[in-house]
Amino acid sequence: MEDNDDYNGYYPWDGDFTVCSPTGCIAVVLLQIDNYTPPDCVAIYGPLRTENIGIEKIIANVISNPHIRYLILCGDDIRGHRSGSSLIALHKYGIDKQNKIVNAPGAIPYIENLESKAIKRFQNQIKIINLIGVKDKNTIDDVIQRYSKKHPPSFGKPYIAIKIKPQTSVDIEDKRALHSKIVVNYMGKIEKRRGM
């Protein structure tokens, strides 16, 4: 098992996940579940916390590896955020014109950093196995083994949904600047930058 160091060029969005088998067909999403580590045959596993950026990360990373065809959600859903149920809603219904996940029960279920093509790809590439509420290690392991033995074909080429943006976004001449909207004088007085 390896930590997330750009394995095989997959998984473009860094985060709290562990990479196992590059040709594994399963991604495991851990909701609230203690002391459970999926077996090495899975492609990738990690926790899901938020119903917006957390879901986006999972989609971007899962569709970057075409071998992944199943996504297993296990553990208790997170109260309020309902991130697991919101991910299922996204897979089922997609997003509306305001980029809100349709029928998502979470508090802030917006998908802002992925194109609709990436969401479609996720819907087509992945079958979701809903084990929300299941925390028993043996039960989850049995499901993983069962789906692992199916050996589904690869979905084709990797889909890179997100590229990490360059960090420099503004060109400001004065060296003490914190932000393009404000100016800080040499003793620390802040004022609004002219024209902003």
Add this chain to the structure above:
Amino acid sequence: MFSFTRKQEIFDVSGIKIGGQPGEYPTVLIAGLFFIVEPDFNKAKKNLKTMFDVSKKTGNPAIPDFFIRKEEYIDRILDFIQKTLPKNQPFSIDIIEPQIKTKMLKKLDEKKLLSRTIYNSIHIGITDEEKKALKRYTPDTAIIVAFNPKDGSPDGKIEVLENGAHMTDKGLLDIAKEVGIKKILIDTAALAPGENSGAAIAAIPVIKEEYGLPVGCAIHNVVEKSKWLSKHGIQAKKIVDIASNINIPLFGGDYIIFGPIENTEYVFPTIAWQDILISEYTENYFGIKPIKNHPRRKLI
């Protein structure tokens, strides 16, 4: 250490002053009571006593933030607030689920607690029912979380405040004003490591100069989510968690949501020390006089 050109609002939140120029008022410290399992009120009472005692010593005002996970806890927690907190002591209520938020507002009104409540929080997930409930049962004070899932930069945070970044029909500031919130506190929305987490700190002076409103955040959340830091042990992580809070007053912030109330005994002296450092400079250079209860007046 900074001073702002724009006039800075100072709000009186049920007796606690929040806002102003850096070095003027002590940083307000907001402590979380999370009740992860069943509420343990004996432990909460003990922790609150410790917090109010240390708050008296340093001069940094203390506000408890009650995180309510289940509807069935509402009555018990409000009873506890009424019986245990000092008279007029403000408190904050932190609820994620919109349905529980609306029920809580009605209860706060019934118990005549709205003037002491800091509503935590208004954000882009606000529902129509929540807006209706806020209009009907309006807390004096609310925290607006400037979370923008598309753009975590200071500009993105300002965008949700100004126009809702297309996720709400208008900006969060207008929504808060329309429902009748009189005292608005801005939370710059600290995100996870790797998600432009530093922008929550950089946004503090930008938003203060833009609006003149009190600004703060829960920067300790970034530490809590740090995976590499966990590998250095509990003690190291705790020290970083507490130390991370000094960034907020250093960048001009007015309040800190510092996480578990159990960290009180470390957070208060750390921030008192930082407030003294800031005050020494801002008085000498900008002529900002610290109030009588400022740590610099009380401790030195």
